[in-house]
Amino acid sequence: MEWEYEPDEIPKRKHSWDEDEAGFIIIGGVPVGKCPKGISNETAREILNTGIEWSPKRWDHEYPQRIYTIYQNVIYRAVPTNPGKSYHGFPEHPDSFRELPSALRKKILEHAERLGCLEEVRKWLKS
Numbered sequence: 001m002e003w004e005y006e007p008d009e010i011p012k013r014k015h016s017w018d019e020d021e022a023g024f025i026i027i028g029g030v031p032v033g034k035c036p037k038g039i040s041n042e043t044a045r046e047i048l049n050t051g052i053e054w055s056p057k058r059w060d061h062e063y064p065q066r067i068y069t070i071y072q073n074v075i076y077r078a079v080p081t082n083p084g085k086s087y088h089g090f091p092e093h094p095d096s097f098r099e100l101p102s103a104l105r106k107k108i109l110e111h112a113e114r115l116g117c118l119e120e121v122r123k124w125l126k127s
Helices: 041-048 094-098 102-115 118-126
Strands: 023-027 030-034 052-054 066-071 074-082 086-091
Touching: 030 086, 041 066, 041 086, 052 102, 066 086, 066 102, 074 118, 094 102, 094 118, 102 118
Parallel strands: none
Antiparallel strands: 023 030, 052 066, 066 074, 074 086
């Protein structure tokens, strides 16, 4: 199925900033992922639909709970905005990536290898 990309809010603010690279800021002690300023909704939709769909075992919906994808050597997590239709993505913090189930981490890194950016993604995960 083709998923739509939908910003969390319009105009998009929460995950946007004026930097050319993805990154994080701390709000209330929690890292908030920020997307690079040049990423368009069309590009976000394209990478969303090439990602790894994932749901926990007890997820009883026909759509995935999350989609993980890679853009500019950064792992992104997308979550439903309009369940069964659209998702909103943002950079996955390296600490959060380390907490994912090992089978999922393996699939994401295999995806990075297929894209030819495994070493760059590993460097980003160490940052």
